[in-house]
Amino acid sequence: MLRAAVPGAGAPADRRRGCERGRKRRRPRSGGSAGGGGAAASAPEPSAAPTLEAVAALAGVSRATVSRVVNGSPKVKPAAAEAVHAAIAELGYVPNRAARSLASRRTQAIALVVPESVARVFADPFFASIVQGVALALAPTDYTLTMLIESEQDPGKTRRYLAGGNVDGAIVVSHHTGDHSFAELNRSLPVVFGGRPLDASAESGYSVDVDNVGAAADAARHLIARGRRHLATIAGPQDMPPGVDRLAGFRAGAGAASGAGASAAAGAEDAGASASAGAAGMSGAAVLVEYGDFSPASGAAAMRRLLERGEPIDAVFTANDQMALGACTAIRDAGLTVPGDIAVVGFDDDLSAATASPPLTTVHQPSVEMGAEMARILVRLIEGEEVPRLTLLPTRLVVRASS
Amino acid sequence: MLRAAVPGAGAPADRRRGCERGRKRRRPRSGGSAGGGGAAASAPEPSAAPTLEAVAALAGVSRATVSRVVNGSPKVKPAAAEAVHAAIAELGYVPNRAARSLASRRTQAIALVVPESVARVFADPFFASIVQGVALALAPTDYTLTMLIESEQDPGKTRRYLAGGNVDGAIVVSHHTGDHSFAELNRSLPVVFGGRPLDASAESGYSVDVDNVGAAADAARHLIARGRRHLATIAGPQDMPPGVDRLAGFRAGAGAASGAGASAAAGAEDAGASASAGAAGMSGAAVLVEYGDFSPASGAAAMRRLLERGEPIDAVFTANDQMALGACTAIRDAGLTVPGDIAVVGFDDDLSAATASPPLTTVHQPSVEMGAEMARILVRLIEGEEVPRLTLLPTRLVVRASS
DNA sequence: TTGTAGGCGTTATCAC
DNA sequence: GTGATAACGCCTACAA
Numbered sequence: 111m112l113r114a115a116v117p118g119a120g121a122p123a124d125r126r127r128g129c130e131r132g133r134k135r136r137r138p139r140s141g142g143s144a145g146g147g148g149a150a151a152s153a154p155e156p157s158a159a160p161t162l163e164a165v166a167a168l169a170g171v172s173r174a175t176v177s178r179v180v181n182g183s184p185k186v187k188p189a190a191a192e193a194v195h196a197a198i199a200e201l202g203y204v205p206n207r208a209a210r211s212l213a214s215r216r217t218q219a220i221a222l223v224v225p226e227s228v229a230r231v232f233a234d235p236f237f238a239s240i241v242q243g244v245a246l247a248l249a250p251t252d253y254t255l256t257m258l259i260e261s262e263q264d265p266g267k268t269r270r271y272l273a274g275g276n277v278d279g280a281i282v283v284s285h286h287t288g289d290h291s292f293a294e295l296n297r298s299l300p301v302v303f304g305g306r307p308l309d310a311s312a313e314s315g316y317s318v319d320v321d322n323v324g325a326a327a328d329a330a331r332h333l334i335a336r337g338r339r340h341l342a343t344i345a346g347p348q349d350m351p352p353g354v355d356r357l358a359g360f361r362a363g364a365g366a367a368s369g370a371g372a373s374a375a376a377g378a379e380d381a382g383a384s385a386s387a388g389a390a391g392m393s394g395a396a397v398l399v400e401y402g403d404f405s406p407a408s409g410a411a412a413m414r415r416l417l418e419r420g421e422p423i424d425a426v427f428t429a430n431d432q433m434a435l436g437a438c439t440a441i442r443d444a445g446l447t448v449p450g451d452i453a454v455v456g457f458d459d460d461l462s463a464a465t466a467s468p469p470l471t472t473v474h475q476p477s478v479e480m481g482a483e484m485a486r487i488l489v490r491l492i493e494g495e496e497v498p499r500l501t502l503l504p505t506r507l508v509v510r511a512s513s
Numbered sequence: 514m515l516r517a518a519v520p521g522a523g524a525p526a527d528r529r530r531g532c533e534r535g536r537k538r539r540r541p542r543s544g545g546s547a548g549g550g551g552a553a554a555s556a557p558e559p560s561a562a563p564t565l566e567a568v569a570a571l572a573g574v575s576r577a578t579v580s581r582v583v584n585g586s587p588k589v590k591p592a593a594a595e596a597v598h599a600a601i602a603e604l605g606y607v608p609n610r611a612a613r614s615l616a617s618r619r620t621q622a623i624a625l626v627v628p629e630s631v632a633r634v635f636a637d638p639f640f641a642s643i644v645q646g647v648a649l650a651l652a653p654t655d656y657t658l659t660m661l662i663e664s665e666q667d668p669g670k671t672r673r674y675l676a677g678g679n680v681d682g683a684i685v686v687s688h689h690t691g692d693h694s695f696a697e698l699n700r701s702l703p704v705v706f707g708g709r710p711l712d713a714s715a716e717s718g719y720s721v722d723v724d725n726v727g728a729a730a731d732a733a734r735h736l737i738a739r740g741r742r743h744l745a746t747i748a749g750p751q752d753m754p755p756g757v758d759r760l761a762g763f764r765a766g767a768g769a770a771s772g773a774g775a776s777a778a779a780g781a782e783d784a785g786a787s788a789s790a791g792a793a794g795m796s797g798a799a800v801l802v803e804y805g806d807f808s809p810a811s812g813a814a815a816m817r818r819l820l821e822r823g824e825p826i827d828a829v830f831t832a833n834d835q836m837a838l839g840a841c842t843a844i845r846d847a848g849l850t851v852p853g854d855i856a857v858v859g860f861d862d863d864l865s866a867a868t869a870s871p872p873l874t875t876v877h878q879p880s881v882e883m884g885a886e887m888a889r890i891l892v893r894l895i896e897g898e899e900v901p902r903l904t905l906l907p908t909r910l911v912v913r914a915s916s
Numbered sequence: 917t918t919g920t921a922g923g924c925g926t927t928a929t930c931a932c
Numbered sequence: 933g934t935g936a937t938a939a940c941g942c943c944t945a946c947a948a
Contacts, residue, residue, distance in 0.1 A: 171934080171935085172935045174935055174937095175933085175934060178934090185933060209940090211940090212940045212942090
C-alpha cells in the first residue's frame with residue numbers, strides 16, 4: 111500500500127512480461143556514505159519534480175493524454191483536459207526539457223554565437239543590444255536562448271556543439287564584420303546572421319542587416335541640406351560590409367543630392383581608384399575619403415590626414431561614432447570648431463553619441479530590433495516557414511548638435 | 514549481412530527475450546507524402562548525428578566503455594580509450610545533451626536571469642559586461658549558458674523553468690539593486706546573486722559584489738589628498754545597497770582621512786538624520802549630501818540643490834557616473850568649472866566616463882570579472898564545494914581630469 | 917577493466 | 933478520444 115497514487119489510474123493490474131517496464135525506481139544514485147543512518151548528507155533531496163506520470167495518475171488518465179494536453183493537442187475531451195490541468199496545477203508540474211527533447215528530437219533551444227574577440231571587446235553596446243533584442247523576442251516563445259562564445263583555443267568546440275544537434279537553430283553575430291565562417295553550418299542547421307555577408311554569393315544563408323547604403327546616403331543629403339558643400343568621409347575597413355556600404359552610400363547620397371539639389375559638391379570620387387587608404391582627392395568637388403578601423407584613434411588620425419590635404423572641408427561623415435569622436439578631437443586640436451567649421455555625422459548612435467560634446471548627429475541603428483528580428487526569423491525558419499534571405503531594417507538619422 | 518559494424522563487437526549473438534531491445538528504429542517520424550518517389554521533400558535528412566552506439570561499434574567496445582571514455586573515467590584501458598577516441602574523431606561524434614541530462618539528472622546548464630526591466634534599459638553596459646564575464650568564464654567548462662529574461666507578464670514562467678530542473682544552477686543579476694526576489698529559489702537550486710542583498714539576513718544565499726564602502730572611502734581620501742576640503746556627495750537611492758554603501762563609505766573615508774590627515778572637513782553628518790532627500794547640512798565641516806536616482810538628470814538636479822545651499826563646495830562624489838555627468842553640466846551651468854572650482858568623482862567607470870569632458874575620475878568596477886566570478890562560484894557550488902557566502906571584488910580608482 | 921541491462925521522462929505510433 | 937508501449941541516446945549499478 112505504499113506509493114499511493116502512483117500507478118496509472120485504470121491501468122490493467124499486471125502487465126509484466128519480458129521487459130516489465132513498470133515503475134521500479136532505481137534511484138540510489140547519490141552514492142557514497144555507507145551505513146544506513148544519515149547525518150552525513152547535505153542536500154535535503156529537493157523532493158524531485160513531479161513527472162508527467164504523476165500528473166496522469168492524479169488526473170486519472172494515461173500519460174499519453176497528459177502529454178496531449180500539455181502540447182495542446184485538439185483531440186482531447188474537455189473534461190479530461192480539465193482534470194489534467196488541475197492536476198498540473200496541484201502538483202506544480204513542469205515538463206522535463208531533456209526528456210522532451212530526447213523524445214521529440216527538437217531542443218527548443220536557440221544558440222546565440224559570438225566570437226570571443228567580440229566578447230572581449232569591452233562591453234560593446236551594439237552587441238549588448240543585439241543580445242537584448244534576441245532575448246526579448248524569445249522570451250514569450252518556448253525557445254530558450256543559449257549563449258555560445260566561440261573559443262579561440264578550440265574553435266571546433268562551438269561548431270561541434272551546434273552540429274551535435276543540441277540546438278534547433280543559431281544566430282551568429284560577428285560584430286560588424288562579414289565574417290561568415292559559420293556559413294557551412296547552414297547545411298545542417300537553420301542559421302541567421304547579423305550583418306550582410308561580404309561575399310554576396312546568393313546561397314550564403316539568411317541575414318538581418320540595416321540599410322547601410324541608404325543610411326549613409328541620408329547622412330550625405332542631410333549635410334547638403336544644411337548647406338555643407340565640401341564633404342569628406344572617414345570610411346571603415348573595406349573588407350567589412352559596413353565599411354564598404356557606408357562609403358558607397360555616402361558617395362551616392364552626395365552625388366544625387368548635389369546633382370538634384372544645389373550647386374557644388376559634384377559626384378563622388380571614382381570608387382575603384384580610391385579603394386586604398388591613402389587615396390588622394392581627384393577633383394575639387396569630390397568627396398574626400400580617408401580610412402579608419404572604427405577606433406577613436408584611427409578616426410582622429412584620418413581626420414588629421416584629411417585636414418592636411420589642404421582642401422576645403424566643411425563636413426565629415428564617419429563610418430561609426432567612435433571614429434567621429436576621434437575626428438572631433440582632431441578638429442578641435444587643429445583650432446577648428448564643430449559644427450562651426452566642420453559638421454560631423456557619425457553612425458551607430460552608440461551610448462557615447464548623445465553625451466559627447468557636442469552631442470553627435472548620427473545614424474541610429476535599431477540594434478535591439480535587429481536582435482529581435484533575427485530571433486523571429488530564425489524561429490520561422492525552424493518552423494519551416496518561407497522567409498526572405500536578407501532582411502533590411504530601417505535606420506534613422508538623429509540630428510544633434512554636431513551638424 | 515546488412516548493417517555492417519552495428520552490433521556491439523563481441524556481443525552474444527542473440528539476446529532477444531522479452532524486451533528485445535535491439536535496434537529496431539522507429540523513425541518514420543516525418544509523416545506526410547505518401548508514394549515512394551520523392552521530389553516533394555525539402556530538407557535532405559541531415560544524416561543524423563552519430564550516436565554513442567555507433568562509436569562503440571566502430572571502436573569494437575560496448576556502449577558503456579564509450580560512455581566511460583567520454584566522461585573521462587579513469588578505469589579504462591588505454592588501448593580501449595585510444596580506439597574510442599579514434600572512432601569518435603572519425604565519426605565526428607558529439608554526445609547528445611538531452612539524453613545525457615535525462616540519464617544523469619544533470620543538465621550542465623546554467624541560467625543567467627535578468628529582470629525584463631533591466632533588459633529594456635537600453636544596453637546597460639554594466640549588465641553587458643556581467644554577461645560577458647559569465648560567458649567567458651563558462652566557455653572553457655562544459656556548462657552551457659541559458660539566458661532567461663524574466664517576463665513581467667508571466668513572472669512565474671522563469672521561476673517555474675528554474676524550479677523545473679532545467680538547469681543546474683542560476684545567476685541572478687538585478688541591476689545594481691538589492692532585488693532578491695529569487696531568494697526562495699535558493700532552496701531548490703544553487704543560486705548566485707550579483708550585488709549585495711539589501712537584507713543582510715545571513716542565509717540569503719550567495720553573492721558577488723564590489724566593496725562599495727571601501728571604494729567610496731578611497732574616493733574621499735583621493736579628494737582630500739588632492740587638497741579638497743569641502744566635500745559633498747550625490748548619493749543613490751537609499752533602498753539600494755550600492756546607494757547606501759557608497760554614501761556610508763564616502764562619509765567614512767572623509768572622516769577618517771581628514772581626522773588623520775590635514776585640517777578641515779570633519780566627520781560626516783549623522784547618518785540616521787540624513788536619510789531623507791532634503792537633508793540639510795548640520796555642521797560646516799560635514800559632508801554635504803543630496804540624493805539622486807542614478808540618472809544624469811537627477812545628478813544635475815542634486816548638484817543644483819547642493820550649490821543652492823550656499824555652503825562652500827570644492828569636490829563632489831557621485832554614486833555613479835551618469836549622475837556625475839549631470840553634475841558636471843549643472844556645475845558649468847552655474848558658471849563654475851570642473852575641476853577648477855569643483856572636482857568630480859564618479860562611480861562605475863562606464864563607457865561614457867573616459868570620453869566625457871573632462872574625462873571623469875571614477876571608481877572602476879571590475880564588471881567582467883564580477884560576471885566571471887559569479888560563474889566560477891556557481892560552478893563550485895553545483896559541484897558541491899564550500900564557498901563563501903559573499904565575495905567582494907576590489908575596485909580601482911581611475912584618476913582622470915575631473916579631479 | 918568491461919559488458920549487460922534497466923531506466924531517465926516524453927513523445928509518438930498504433931490499436932481500441 | 934484514449935491508452936498501451938516502443939523508442940529517444942545515454943548513464944550506471946551490478947555482474948563478470
